[in-house]
Amino acid sequence: MNRPTTSSTRTGTPARLSLLAALVLSTGALAQPAGLPEFEVERLEFNPSGAGSLLINSGQILPGGSYRLALIGHYENKPLTPELIDATQESGFREVNLVAHRTTAHLVGAYGLGDKLEVGLQVPLIISQEQGRVTDTPFGAPEGGFKLGTPIANLNMSLFNQSESIPVDVGVGVSVGFPLGSPDSLARENSLRAIPRLTVGRETDGLRAGFELGADLRPRVSIGEGDNAEAYNRVRLGASVSSVGEGVRYEADILLWIPTGHEFLTAETLVGVRSPLSNDVEVFALGGAGFGDTLGNPNFRFILGAAYGGMPPRCVAGGKHTPQQCPDLDDDNDNVKNKDDACPTDGGKVDVKGCPIKDQDKDGVEDSADKCPTTAGAESAQGCPDQDGDGVQDSSDKCPTLKGPADRNGCPDTDGDGLDDSADKCPSEAGPVDRQGCPAKDSDKDGILDEQDSCPTEAGIPELKGCPAKDSDNDTVADHLDNCPTEAGPADNQGCPAKQKQLIVIKQDRIDIKDKVYFDSGKATIQARSNALLDQMAKVLVAHPEIQKITIEGHTDNSGPADLNRTLSQQRAEAVRDYLTKKGVPAERLDAKGFGPDRPVQPNTTAEGRTANRRVEFITRYADDGQTQPAPQQ
Incomplete structure (x- = not known):
């Protein structure tokens, strides 16, 4: 084992070594005490109930009347390697493998007394024990063979159980070691030793965490002459994390001993696995390493064991338990709990007692x-x-x-459209209920159903209710887009004679204007310079009755309060509507909506942008579907 050193452990070493060397030369032997002291090498204890961790008690105890028996095999490597003064060594000390290998069998048992107490007993039996290659020591070789170790009695008490109001399990306990083992095998103390402890645990999300705080109270013993040759009282800290469930489980443990005497701080870490063989039997294995040179702390150890009994099965659906062990479950899924079910394993349709009907x-x-x-x-x-x-x-x-x-x-629906054949006007053709079972037809394949198509045998366009576009004046501008459908004119003047300059452009979903509608500043009064534009708009709308609805939209920039701008834009849209009505456009074809600054076409960060945003738009609708075509995104 690696021995920690500090500056304090070797203070005055040269002078001391010189003196020791002289003594060695004069006497021919090391000045060390003779014989083995009464000392129990084994420092590890098991958790008798096996609840949570195999080593760390996490506040759980066995229920009243429950028990657990375990047989454990345990190997330790170099658990006892004291130091002797030796001037021939550079460090001034020589490490002695007093116990290089130890194999022990442990019989461990626990029993629950009511809901709050648990008693346990651990009896170790040394199977073999070997000394390392050591010469010239004052110690005799410890005996091996079948020797009794220190029996340990356990008493654990549950104080609180984890619940909604208490987030953890809390318990107290004490372990007492009796001086009954073999002194010649380093397997007993010269008096009682005890470990009182406080234990805490919590289970959540398939894991259980445990923590143990205790005091290892034992008689003071010295073996060897190194800085870490004393064994005495220590504070014991333990922590564990383990999985829970009915299948294979895993755990990780750490044990920390804090000395109150001259020992060094030592620790052990172990990991393990547990696997059930049946409802009542499990096997397990642990292994881990030790850190520090405290007497009794091994380099590493391995543990193998088997146990019978223990904590009752976890009552989860589909788990490994009998109906009697989990009375509040319903193992046969017949909606009768096990405790009320006269036939708890026979499901299906059952009577009130849970038996098959x-x-x-x-x-x-x-x-x-x-x-x-x-x-x-x-x-x-x-x-x-x-x-x-x-x-x-x-x-x-x-x-x-x-x-x-x-x-x-029991008779069918021939075309499978959900209508009884007697009520289906098209019993051999599937169709929706709102069409009385007849399918929708579009004979000319123009996307407009025959019943809505004014020209069902000629492919047409929605703007003309399914009829094809015409050009009455043969000027290459279709009538429905032609501002002068009966007068020929160039296409760039919207089909009107060149002398009649057009300010209006008919498009599929809107009417664009090549000028603006001007209003007095901050008012809804239309300026006279916009009359020509609006007069032409009225003339075009009157000439095109197929445009069934026109929404006049008023827009502003973001100058001033938004609500005031929305009101102003609404008033301006209404002023345009009223003007067109007076010019002969039926009022029912006109809607007015003011959007204020909500729909800018350009950023309001420049004068040009704000000017563009102060506008009136004309949005059209041809099909009588109750919806106005949305304005295109800018």
């Missing part, structure tokens, strides 16, 4: 509800025969070999 014809329908109790039938037909499986008994089914709904006396 009578079913003479074995059709899954109990006799009390089976209208045909001696003839196997379908559950959907109340236990009577139902050839087509439509839930209508054959005796009442007008179409017993054809599946049909009960409200049609």
